[in-house]
Amino acid sequence: MKKYLSFFRLRFVMGLQYRSAALAGIVTQFVWGFMEIMIFHAFYQTDAAAFPMSLSATASYLWLQQAFLAFFATWMMENDIFDSILNGNIAYELCRPISIYNMWFSRSVATRLSRAVLRCFPILIAAALIPHPYGIDAPASPMHFLLFVLTLILGLVVTVAFCLLIYVLTFFTISPQGLRIVFTSSVEFFAGAVIPLPFFPEKVQKVMELLPFASMQNVALRIYSASMSTAEMKNAIILQVFWLVVIVAAGNLLCSLAEKRITIQGG
Amino acid sequence: MITMEHVCKSYKIAKRNAGFGEACKALFHREYEVIHALNDVSFTIHDGEMVGYIGPNGAGKSSTIKILSGILTPDSGTVLVDGRVPFKNRIDHVREIGVVFGQRSQLWWDVPVIDSFELLKDIYLISDSQYKHSLDELTELLNLAELLRSPARQLSLGQRMRCEIAASLLHQPRILFLDEPTIGLDAVSKLAVRDFILKQNQTHKTTVILTTHDMQDIESLTQRILLIGKGQILMDGSLDDIRTENDSIDETIAELYRSYQI
Numbered sequence: 001m002k003k004y005l006s007f008f009r010l011r012f013v014m015g016l017q018y019r020s021a022a023l024a025g026i027v028t029q030f031v032w033g034f035m036e037i038m039i040f041h042a043f044y045q046t047d048a049a050a051f052p053m054s055l056s057a058t059a060s061y062l063w064l065q066q067a068f069l070a071f072f073a074t075w076m077m078e079n080d081i082f083d084s085i086l087n088g089n090i091a092y093e094l095c096r097p098i099s100i101y102n103m104w105f106s107r108s109v110a111t112r113l114s115r116a117v118l119r120c121f122p123i124l125i126a127a128a129l130i131p132h133p134y135g136i137d138a139p140a141s142p143m144h145f146l147l148f149v150l151t152l153i154l155g156l157v158v159t160v161a162f163c164l165l166i167y168v169l170t171f172f173t174i175s176p177q178g179l180r181i182v183f184t185s186s187v188e189f190f191a192g193a194v195i196p197l198p199f200f201p202e203k204v205q206k207v208m209e210l211l212p213f214a215s216m217q218n219v220a221l222r223i224y225s226a227s228m229s230t231a232e233m234k235n236a237i238i239l240q241v242f243w244l245v246v247i248v249a250a251g252n253l254l255c256s257l258a259e260k261r262i263t264i265q266g267g
Numbered sequence: 268m269i270t271m272e273h274v275c276k277s278y279k280i281a282k283r284n285a286g287f288g289e290a291c292k293a294l295f296h297r298e299y300e301v302i303h304a305l306n307d308v309s310f311t312i313h314d315g316e317m318v319g320y321i322g323p324n325g326a327g328k329s330s331t332i333k334i335l336s337g338i339l340t341p342d343s344g345t346v347l348v349d350g351r352v353p354f355k356n357r358i359d360h361v362r363e364i365g366v367v368f369g370q371r372s373q374l375w376w377d378v379p380v381i382d383s384f385e386l387l388k389d390i391y392l393i394s395d396s397q398y399k400h401s402l403d404e405l406t407e408l409l410n411l412a413e414l415l416r417s418p419a420r421q422l423s424l425g426q427r428m429r430c431e432i433a434a435s436l437l438h439q440p441r442i443l444f445l446d447e448p449t450i451g452l453d454a455v456s457k458l459a460v461r462d463f464i465l466k467q468n469q470t471h472k473t474t475v476i477l478t479t480h481d482m483q484d485i486e487s488l489t490q491r492i493l494l495i496g497k498g499q500i501l502m503d504g505s506l507d508d509i510r511t512e513n514d515s516i517d518e519t520i521a522e523l524y525r526s527y528q529i
C-alpha cells in the first residue's frame with residue numbers, strides 16, 4: 001500500500017507545480033460555465049415549467065461540474081501512460097515489484113485530485129457570489145452535502161477505473177487514438193457532461209441511468225441540489241459501487257492478460 | 268544461478284510495401300511475418316559471474332534480457348533465475364534484480380533525481396538504514412553528490428546514466444542486467460561506469476549480464492562472452508578464444524560475425 005501512496009504523493013506534488021495551466025483552466029471553466037447558464041436561462045424563459053430541474057438547481061449543477069471538471073473529464077488522460085506503452089518505457093515499470101494496474105490507479109487519482117484542488121476553490125467562491133438563481137446555492141441539507149462528497153469520490157474512482165480500461169486496451173491496439181475518441185465522446189454524452197441526464201426523454205434517461213457513465217459525475221452533481229429522491233439516491237449509490245467493482249475487476253483481468261502477451265515497442 | 272533451456276520467442280510483424288495503393292490494400296488484408304527473436308536459446312550463468320552478451324543489432328539480446336527480467340513471456344522453453352520463473356511471478360522476481368536499459372530512462376523527468384530515488388525506496392520497501400547506506404555508497408562511487416538535487420531533464424546523458432545505474436542498485440539486487448549501459452557516453456563517463464560495474468561485481472558479488480556493442484566494455488569487464496545471432500547462441504567462451512594476433516578487438520568481433528554470417 002505504501003508504494004502506491006508514494007506514487008500518489010509524487011504525482012500530486014507534481015500536479016501542484018503547474019500554476020499557469022491551473023489559471024488558464026479556471027478562466028476557461030468560468031467562461032464556459034457562464035455561457036452554459038446563459039443558454040439554459042434562454043430556454044427557461046420560454047417555459048420554466050417544462051424542465052425537470054429548477055434553473056437554480058441547473059446552475060448549481062453546472063458550476064460544480066466546472067469546478068470539478070478535472071475529476072470527471074475523460075479527455076484529460078495521462079499522456080505519460082500512453083507514451084510509456086507507445087515508446088516502450090513501460091519496460092521499466094514492469095521490472096518493479098508493483099502491480100501496473102494499482103500504480104496507474106493511484107497516479108491517475110492523484111493527477112485528477114491535484115488538478116481539481118488548484119481549480120475548484122476560485123470557481124466555487126466566484127460562483128457562490130453570483131446572485132440566485134445564476135450562482136451556486138448552498139447544499140440542500142447537511143445530509144445532502146455529505147452524500148455529495150461521498151458520491152463525488154465514488155464518481156472520481158469510477159471515472160479513473162474507466163480510463164484505466166482504455167490504457168490497458170492500448171496494449172492490444174498499439175495506438176490509443178481510435179479508442180480514446182470513441183470512449184471520450186460517448187462518456188461526455190452519456191455521463192451528463194453535455195446536458196444533465198434529467199433533460200433527456202424519460203425512457204432514454206431510465207436506460208442511461210443504468211449505464212456506468214451515469215455513475216461518474218451525474219450522481220454527485222444532482223444530489224447536491226436535491227434533484228434526486230431518497231430512493232433514487234440509494235439506487236444510484238448502489239449502482240456506483242456495482243460499476244466500480246465491475247470495471248476494476250475487468251481492468252485487472254485485462255491487465256493480467258496484457259502482461260502475458262506484452263511486446264515492448266521500440267526494441 | 269540463471270538457466271535458460273530451449274527458449275523460443277517470436278514476434279508477429281505487419282509488413283507492407285511502400286505507397287498509397289499498398290496502404291489501402293493493407294486496410295483489408297494484412298500480411299504478417301513471424302520473426303524468431305530467440306530460437307532455442309540455452310545457457311547457464313553462475314552466481315557472481317560477469318557475462319558479456321554480444322551480437323549484432325536485432326540478434327535477440329534485448330529479448331533475452333526482457334525475458335530474464337520477467338517483462339516478456341517466452342513462447343516455449345524453461346527459464347529459472349535463482350529458482351524463480353521470472354514471467355510466472357513477476358513481482359516476486361523483480362524485487363531481487365536490477366535492470367538498466369541504456370536507451371530508456373527510469374527517472375522521473377520533471378522532479379529532482381533524489382525524488383525518483385525516494386520513490387524507488389518505497390517501491391522496493393527499502394529500510395531507512397539500508398537506503399542511507401546504499402545511497403551514500405553509490406553517491407561516492409558514482410560521484411552523484413552534485414546531481415541528486417537537479418531535475419533529470421537537466422542532466423547530460425553521462426550524468427543521467429550514472430543516476431540510472433544508481434537507481435537500479437538502491438535495493439542491492441543480487442543480479443544486475445545491463446542493456447547497453449554505455450551507449451552514447453563519452454570516454455570519461457564510460458570509464459567511470461565500467462569501473463563502477465567492476466567494483467560492484469567484486470565487492471557485492473553481484474551477478475552481471477551486460478549487452479553492448481562496445482567491445483572495450485567487454486574487454487575490460489567480462490571473462491565470459493555469449494555470442495548470439497539470428498536468435499541462437501553461437502558461441503560461449505572467453506575473449507581469448509577468439510582473439511587473433513594483431514587485429515583490434517572491433518575487427519576481431521567483426522570477423523567473428525562474418526564467420527557466422529550474422
